[in-house]
Amino acid sequence: MAKLSISHISFQELQEVVTLLRNVSDFDLSGYSKSSLKRRIQRVMDLERMDFVDLKNAVTNMGNFQMYLMNEITVNVTEMFRDPKYYATLRHEVLPYLETYPALKFWSAGCSTGEEVYSLAILLQETDLYPRSFIYGTDINIHVLETAKKGIYPIKKIKQYSENYNGTEGTGSLSDYYTAMYEAAIFNSDIRRNILFSQHNLVSDSVFNEFQFISCRNVLIYFDMELQNRVLQLFYDSLSEFGFLCLGPKETLLSRDIMVNFKVVNKEFNIYQKIK
CATH class of the missing domain: 3.40.50.150 (Vaccinia Virus protein VP39)
Incomplete structure (x- = not known):
């Protein structure tokens, strides 16, 4: 059953996720702006109605979630002939x-x-x-x-x-x-x-x-x-x-x-x- 409440990730928990992701995959987010990274991971948690334990379990045990997480983090806004x-x-x-x-x-x-x-x-x-x-x-x-x-x-x-x-x-x-x-x-x-x-x-x-x-x-x-x-x-x-x-x-x-x-x-x- 989906959780009714959503937890908010702290910067300490964020660092734990970055380290975990680097250890279990080829993805290294350690050089990303912490504020931007925190916002984007929080968005994934909100969309998926995850708490921090859910997030760690998904990163550790679900290879397809690792790719999904990276895709959500790295999506950028663009357009033709911008500026x-x-x-x-x-x-x-x-x-x-x-x-x-x-x-x-x-x-x-x-x-x-x-x-x-x-x-x-x-x-x-x-x-x-x-x-x-x-x-x-x-x-x-x-x-x-x-x-x-x-x-x-x-x-x-x-x-x-x-x-x-x-x-x-x-x-x-x-x-x-x-x-x-x-x-x-x-x-x-x-x-x-x-x-x-x-x-x-x-x-x-x-x-x-x-x-x-x-x-x-x-x-x-x-x-x-x-x-x-x-x-x-x-x-x-x-x-x-x-x-x-x-x-x-x-x-x-x-x-x-x-x-x-x-x-x-x-x-x-x-x-x-x-x-x-």
């Missing part, structure tokens, strides 16, 4: 520089359901860079990656995405890139052909390629300072010389030791270029 002026800035201040490369690799880290990846693909298509580009979209959450791979989104979201696109100084219409089907829109195969979505854990996984462009927007804010620095080092090691790193509006390299290896391309949108 349209950011994409206009890429169009004018970053992509002209990248035109000098014969081949380009892009990495969207923490890509969630893939909207940022398709936004980047469209931008590259409109600047004639897409034929020599390849985009990797990665996330720890395999559930959102399945959505990303399909490239299918509710038609009710497309209106907002189209308004965002119009603010990027695009050369056409967003409708040029998708086909509407009943209540959904699927992005065309010519936009999806140079994209690969795969699972990657920023906490524990290492460099897997060399990139001219890395975007990780609104992910670092969920990590504590130590983990943020480790992830930024991963990005530095993954960038080619003079490659670009783009962070979210509340994320910056300024005041960090690693900043000596970068120059600021655009302070408003936290766009940096590796210089050494």
Whole structure:
């Protein structure tokens, strides 16, 4: 019988769950912001009407619950061409520089359901860079990656995405890139052909390629300072010389030791270029 009352997890109990999860699975949440992590685990407990004992038992004995818990913790809000002026800035201040490369690799880290990846693909298509580009979209959450791979989104979201696109100084219409089907829109195969979505854990996984462009927007804010620095080092090691790193509006390299290896391309949108 479901419990009628819901218990609230303490920070001490939270640490116990993090340690337990790390010991029984491949998931390590030790570097996540404790306040954000506490809110998200509490939400799972509320949804499932669990107390702390129930939660520990599920983490220990139910492998499918471990994955469910991680999916709930790592779900992020995203949309196509979020912050349209950011994409206009890429169009004018970053992509002209990248035109000098014969081949380009892009990495969207923490890509969630893939909207940022398709936004980047469209931008590259409109600047004639897409034929020599390849985009990797990665996330720890395999559930959102399945959505990303399909490239299918509710038609009710497309209106907002189209308004965002119009603010990027695009050369056409967003409708040029998708086909509407009943209540959904699927992005065309010519936009999806140079994209690969795969699972990657920023906490524990290492460099897997060399990139001219890395975007990780609104992910670092969920990590504590130590983990943020480790992830930024991963990005530095993954960038080619003079490659670009783009962070979210509340994320910056300024005041960090690693900043000596970068120059600021655009302070408003936290766009940096590796210089050494």
